[in-house]
Amino acid sequence: MSNQEEGSKTVLAAQELTKQVSSPEGTLTILSDVSFQVGAGESVAIIGASGAGKSTLLALLAGLDLPTEGYVTLNGNNLGQLDEDGRARIRAESVGFVFQSFHLVPSLNALENVMLPLELAGNADPRKAASAIIDKVGLKDRWSHYPAQLSGGEKQRVAIARAFATEPAVLFADEPTGNLDARTGEKIMQLMFELNQSSSTTLVLVTHDSALAERCDRVISLDAGKLVSDERAAA
């Protein structure tokens, strides 16, 4: 399942990431000194118990939030040196997201949801590109449906289509099967890996499901905010 080659170009690097938040009980360190690099086309699973800091790490990697210390480079850009709009531009150009709770825009239909990142990235013919990818995720007949009219699995398909539509360099997924039953979850993961392979996108997948993690090239595990292991799957 690996399409990664040792020493290929690095697209994503975390350098001594630490995240602290202030809480009523004082400063809380929820991520501490995490460093790693991800090469182009690699698929990485981030695992750990609930509350280990997986989502926090993902948010920092995608530039949704800024670390207290350390920095992230994404596609050659140091996210810490950009302002919010700058980071947004990077996301528009090279990042895709799949969330646990889908996060479709309820007022837009499936096709329009997929068109949204294309339009934000300035695609010349967003409708055509979006239709093509909607077909690929198997929702050809349902493109005009609104999120409220779709099942959980179908919503996640739309979300996946939206994530891949811009052919991002990196795709971040935060527990994409968390809200789905086992069978649907399996199908969704199948779809994601297929698309990932065919588009040679780098995949960063947060999960607490070790079976799912096994299917990635590499597994990074977190515990209480610390990186405890970083293992490549046996080829």
Added chain:
Amino acid sequence: MKALIFSLRSFGRELRSGEVLVLLSAVVLAVGALTAVGFLTDRIGKAVARQANEVLAADLRLRSQEPVPDSWREQALSYGLRTANMVAFPSVVYADESSALTTVLAVGDGYPLRGTVRIADRLFGEELEANGVPRPGEVWADGSLLARTDASVGDTVEVGAATLRVSAVVTYRPDQSIGFASLAPTLLMNEADLAATDLIGVGSRVRYSLLVAGNDEAVAEFNAAIEDELPDSLRLRSAEESSERAFAAADRAQRFLSLTAVISLLLSAVAIAMSARRFAQRRMDTVALMKSLGATQSFVITVAMIQLVMVGVIGVAIGSVIGFAAETTLSWLLADIIAGDLPDPGFTPVVLASGSALVLLVGFALPSLIQLRNTPPLRVLRHDAMPPAPSRLLVAGLALAAVAALLYRSVGDARMLVIVLGGIIAIAGALYAVGRGLVGTMGRFRSGVGVAWRYGLANVARRGRASAVQVVAFGLGLTVLLLLTLVRTDLLEGWRQTLDENAPNQFLINIQPHETESVAGIFEAREILPPDFSPLVRARMIEINGTGVKERSYPDPGGEWFANREQNLSFASTLSDSNEILEGEWWPEDYSGPPLVSIEEEAAMETGLGLGDVLRFEVAGQTVEATIASVRTINWDSFQPNFFLVFSPGALADFPTTYIASMRVEQHERPALVELVRKHPTISVIDLDSILRQVRGIIEKASLAVQAVFFFTLAAGIAVLFAAVQSTIDERRFESAMLRALGAKKRIVFSGVMAEFAALGAAAGLLASAGASVLAAIVAIELFNLPYSFNPMLWVVGMAAGIVVVCASGFFAARSAINSAPVDILRGAGA
């Protein structure tokens, strides 16, 4: 461009989502309500003012001792105004053998410019509206002139050198209360006959008037243009100076209408503020998502602004249609009150209302929407990630600026604006403080109640700040509605007395002591209740506590005038029922000690007099001294003889006394009055009937207007509160789905939500009752000059209204939330 496409694409769909719909409804409602109330207040205000102008038979009068130069008439015409001439002079009118001192009124075509003259073809005959003025050669005479001269319709009378035929009896003249003081009967003639009388010459006491009327703006412009150019010999008269009583009623009605306008504005502000808040909050998720997908801040803010503009445009469009329909319906319903020559329903109220709604929308929604751009994209992963709250200074500043700008239009002057705005801020602040306290305490009761109430109260307490904000918003809305109710009740109650059908309508004055028995006899013979006679002694005040009235200083110039003028003193053993003692005590019925006197409150205040002060009077060359034993208020609306100074019985027994009396004489009993003036020609009968009718006309219209505006505002206000409650339903929707997913029965969850609403409603009602009590007292005293009476029912009504309105609107909102399957809601949360 992208932003525009995105906004347009999603807007249709978002319209169906709660928050856009609620904000849109708030705007629609605001435009509709403001249009209708604005239209009503403007229209009715004008109608009432116009009715009040009837007492002038014109909108303006120019008066002079010399003929009014034609240039003024031409100037009035150039403003598109109508004019009429009137010449008034006293003269003795002869009919056969008898004669009577008469006020002759020579009028030109067009008179009266406002109101109509009513005439009858014989004394006490059936009256009808006169068409025009007496033809040349003819006159219309007062009934009392015919009675005194023993003449009838068809006879001729001599006015100076002219002989004129009486062709009708005047039963009503709109301007008859002008010159009320001259008790002589009047005779209406055509100005063409003036020269033939030969009475107009050097030394004759003639008053010339130019009557002017037309549309309001033109009159105002004309008035402004001539005001400063008038020579000393010309005087301008407006209705206000001419009939204080009629004008006071109209003025109070106007104030009530302004108050209503302010209140509808505040209600609209509450609705828009609540729904704008929710609109911005609900945008956060979409904004976070778009940012995570790479949208920039400017894109996000543009989308939000475009949507706000669309809400504004659509809201104003629908609201205008509703407002216009309301205008048309209202003007049709109120056709009776609204004088015919007022402009038709127009676009002005709609435009003003739309502008106001947009200002409110911007003022309340903008700060939170601008802050949306700072929504952290992290929110897609952590739902509690929020944008920093917009600066409170900005939020409060902009909202206040919006409200202030709009209030200024209805309030008019800066001082009032500061008072009203200060009042609102103080009340909102107090509501918030008490609301927080109340919300805090409520949580503590939850251990002693059932599961539904526990859940409801716990929710109120948990949402502390949000609950308090809701309580303030509902409370403020209820406060103004309660205030309106209170003021309306006071106003109508005050007017009801004036409208009393049994109020006296005839004043008899100058009755000699020996005549009282004979006068009473005339009425008794016809089985009419004879009047009570009040003694009247003319006197001058010469000393107060031993100091001459001229040497003394007074707290008010009115007091100096009062102390120096000729006094009408009276004496009585019992207190008139239109009087009320404020200080001191009324003397016993059989009192016979040293002279005591009771003084009217305002006179006492202005002269700086109080209990125990000693007044010395000069009466017909003798003096009498009396000590002030009580201070009274007088209800002048009672139309009964009343006196500033009333003495204890016996104190004035030795002085020349005449009597005055007031009584009610029905139409069919009027021949008694004819007999009275024939038997006792020195007694003057003042017919108050037509003045009363005039005052009543104004008051009836004003009351009707007040009622109509009140009910409309009440309905609009409740609708607005409804909308406000809808805007708080989201979080409850989600929670109740959760509870049901956990196995709670629908009924329990529903009761819980209702308990929460009931608690909020009760708190809001309680606060509103307190707020309205204080405000009503201020408004009653400052704005309407009405005595304020505390009403404990208000608290019951306030609480009940709070619970009912909030629960009823909560019921509809919560029902849909609770009836949909929990899975839909829970799943919907992760669209």
